[in-house]
Amino acid sequence: MNRTYCVYILSNSNRTLYTGVTSDLVRRMIAHRLGVGSRFTRQHRLHSLVWYETTNYVWSALEREKQIKSWKRKRKLALIESMNPGWSDLSPKVGLPPDIDR
Structure with missing residues:
Protein backbone atom coordinates (compact mmCIF):
# COMPACT_ATOMS: atom_id res chain seq x y z
CA MET A 1 0.00 0.00 0.00
CA ASN A 2 1.38 3.38 -1.02
CA ARG A 3 1.34 6.14 1.53
CA THR A 4 0.89 9.76 0.51
CA TYR A 5 2.78 12.57 2.21
CA CYS A 6 1.76 16.19 2.09
CA VAL A 7 3.68 19.44 2.43
CA TYR A 8 1.33 22.29 3.31
CA ILE A 9 1.16 25.96 4.17
CA LEU A 10 -1.32 27.42 6.64
CA SER A 11 -2.22 31.07 7.06
CA ASN A 12 -4.54 33.45 8.88
CA SER A 13 -6.15 36.85 8.25
CA ASN A 14 -2.76 38.55 8.80
CA ARG A 15 -1.15 36.21 6.25
CA THR A 16 1.20 34.73 8.80
CA LEU A 17 2.62 31.54 7.28
CA TYR A 18 3.37 28.08 8.66
CA THR A 19 4.87 25.26 6.57
CA GLY A 20 4.50 21.66 7.66
CA VAL A 21 4.54 18.06 6.47
CA THR A 22 2.23 15.15 7.31
CA SER A 23 1.09 11.74 6.15
CA ASP A 24 -2.56 12.58 6.97
CA LEU A 25 -3.55 16.13 6.04
CA VAL A 26 -7.13 15.95 7.31
CA ARG A 27 -6.04 14.60 10.71
CA ARG A 28 -3.29 17.22 10.95
CA MET A 29 -5.65 20.06 10.00
CA ILE A 30 -8.08 18.93 12.71
CA ALA A 31 -5.21 18.93 15.22
CA HIS A 32 -4.16 22.45 14.17
CA ARG A 33 -7.72 23.73 14.49
CA LEU A 34 -8.17 22.15 17.90
CA GLY A 35 -4.89 23.68 19.08
CA VAL A 36 -3.06 20.38 19.44
CA GLY A 37 0.55 19.86 18.41
CA SER A 38 2.03 23.11 17.17
CA ARG A 39 2.36 26.01 19.58
CA PHE A 40 3.03 28.43 16.70
CA THR A 41 -0.19 27.56 14.84
CA ARG A 42 -2.15 27.71 18.09
CA GLN A 43 -0.77 31.14 19.05
CA HIS A 44 -1.34 32.63 15.61
CA ARG A 45 -4.63 30.83 14.85
CA LEU A 46 -3.34 29.47 11.55
CA HIS A 47 -6.41 27.58 10.42
CA SER A 48 -6.59 28.22 6.67
CA LEU A 49 -4.94 25.75 4.34
CA VAL A 50 -3.69 27.97 1.51
CA TRP A 51 -1.30 25.62 -0.33
CA TYR A 52 -0.40 21.94 -0.40
CA GLU A 53 1.51 19.41 -2.47
CA THR A 54 1.54 15.62 -2.27
CA THR A 55 4.20 12.99 -2.90
CA ASN A 56 4.57 9.24 -2.35
CA TYR A 57 7.96 9.56 -0.69
CA LEU A 90 -8.54 24.76 0.66
CA SER A 91 -9.51 22.58 3.65
CA PRO A 92 -12.88 21.50 2.20
CA LYS A 93 -11.10 20.49 -1.03
CA VAL A 94 -9.01 17.94 0.89
CA GLY A 95 -11.98 16.58 2.86
CA LEU A 96 -11.87 18.47 6.15
CA PRO A 97 -15.31 18.34 7.80
CA PRO A 98 -16.89 21.82 7.94
CA ASP A 99 -17.88 21.59 11.62
CA ILE A 100 -14.34 21.54 13.02
CA ASP A 101 -13.80 24.57 15.28
CA ARG A 102 -11.78 27.46 13.95
Whole structure:
Protein backbone atom coordinates (compact mmCIF):
# COMPACT_ATOMS: atom_id res chain seq x y z
CA MET A 1 0.00 0.00 0.00
CA ASN A 2 1.38 3.38 -1.02
CA ARG A 3 1.34 6.14 1.53
CA THR A 4 0.89 9.76 0.51
CA TYR A 5 2.78 12.57 2.21
CA CYS A 6 1.76 16.19 2.09
CA VAL A 7 3.68 19.44 2.43
CA TYR A 8 1.33 22.29 3.31
CA ILE A 9 1.16 25.96 4.17
CA LEU A 10 -1.32 27.42 6.64
CA SER A 11 -2.22 31.07 7.06
CA ASN A 12 -4.54 33.45 8.88
CA SER A 13 -6.15 36.85 8.25
CA ASN A 14 -2.76 38.55 8.80
CA ARG A 15 -1.15 36.21 6.25
CA THR A 16 1.20 34.73 8.80
CA LEU A 17 2.62 31.54 7.28
CA TYR A 18 3.37 28.08 8.66
CA THR A 19 4.87 25.26 6.57
CA GLY A 20 4.50 21.66 7.66
CA VAL A 21 4.54 18.06 6.47
CA THR A 22 2.23 15.15 7.31
CA SER A 23 1.09 11.74 6.15
CA ASP A 24 -2.56 12.58 6.97
CA LEU A 25 -3.55 16.13 6.04
CA VAL A 26 -7.13 15.95 7.31
CA ARG A 27 -6.04 14.60 10.71
CA ARG A 28 -3.29 17.22 10.95
CA MET A 29 -5.65 20.06 10.00
CA ILE A 30 -8.08 18.93 12.71
CA ALA A 31 -5.21 18.93 15.22
CA HIS A 32 -4.16 22.45 14.17
CA ARG A 33 -7.72 23.73 14.49
CA LEU A 34 -8.17 22.15 17.90
CA GLY A 35 -4.89 23.68 19.08
CA VAL A 36 -3.06 20.38 19.44
CA GLY A 37 0.55 19.86 18.41
CA SER A 38 2.03 23.11 17.17
CA ARG A 39 2.36 26.01 19.58
CA PHE A 40 3.03 28.43 16.70
CA THR A 41 -0.19 27.56 14.84
CA ARG A 42 -2.15 27.71 18.09
CA GLN A 43 -0.77 31.14 19.05
CA HIS A 44 -1.34 32.63 15.61
CA ARG A 45 -4.63 30.83 14.85
CA LEU A 46 -3.34 29.47 11.55
CA HIS A 47 -6.41 27.58 10.42
CA SER A 48 -6.59 28.22 6.67
CA LEU A 49 -4.94 25.75 4.34
CA VAL A 50 -3.69 27.97 1.51
CA TRP A 51 -1.30 25.62 -0.33
CA TYR A 52 -0.40 21.94 -0.40
CA GLU A 53 1.51 19.41 -2.47
CA THR A 54 1.54 15.62 -2.27
CA THR A 55 4.20 12.99 -2.90
CA ASN A 56 4.57 9.24 -2.35
CA TYR A 57 7.96 9.56 -0.69
CA VAL A 58 8.59 10.78 2.85
CA TRP A 59 12.11 11.94 1.98
CA SER A 60 10.72 14.03 -0.87
CA ALA A 61 8.14 15.68 1.39
CA LEU A 62 10.74 16.45 4.05
CA GLU A 63 13.14 17.93 1.49
CA ARG A 64 10.38 20.07 0.00
CA GLU A 65 9.37 21.33 3.45
CA LYS A 66 12.99 22.21 4.19
CA GLN A 67 13.31 23.95 0.83
CA ILE A 68 10.16 26.06 1.32
CA LYS A 69 11.13 26.98 4.88
CA SER A 70 14.47 28.28 3.56
CA TRP A 71 12.77 30.64 1.11
CA LYS A 72 12.16 34.31 1.72
CA ARG A 73 8.55 35.34 2.29
CA LYS A 74 8.15 36.80 -1.22
CA ARG A 75 8.88 33.44 -2.83
CA LYS A 76 6.45 31.64 -0.49
CA LEU A 77 3.73 34.14 -1.40
CA ALA A 78 4.36 33.51 -5.11
CA LEU A 79 4.08 29.75 -4.52
CA ILE A 80 0.75 30.17 -2.74
CA GLU A 81 -0.61 32.54 -5.37
CA SER A 82 0.36 30.16 -8.20
CA MET A 83 -2.07 27.59 -6.78
CA ASN A 84 -4.50 29.75 -4.82
CA PRO A 85 -4.54 33.38 -6.04
CA GLY A 86 -7.55 34.24 -3.88
CA TRP A 87 -6.00 32.77 -0.71
CA SER A 88 -9.18 30.78 -0.11
CA ASP A 89 -9.20 28.02 2.51
CA LEU A 90 -8.54 24.76 0.66
CA SER A 91 -9.51 22.58 3.65
CA PRO A 92 -12.88 21.50 2.20
CA LYS A 93 -11.10 20.49 -1.03
CA VAL A 94 -9.01 17.94 0.89
CA GLY A 95 -11.98 16.58 2.86
CA LEU A 96 -11.87 18.47 6.15
CA PRO A 97 -15.31 18.34 7.80
CA PRO A 98 -16.89 21.82 7.94
CA ASP A 99 -17.88 21.59 11.62
CA ILE A 100 -14.34 21.54 13.02
CA ASP A 101 -13.80 24.57 15.28
CA ARG A 102 -11.78 27.46 13.95
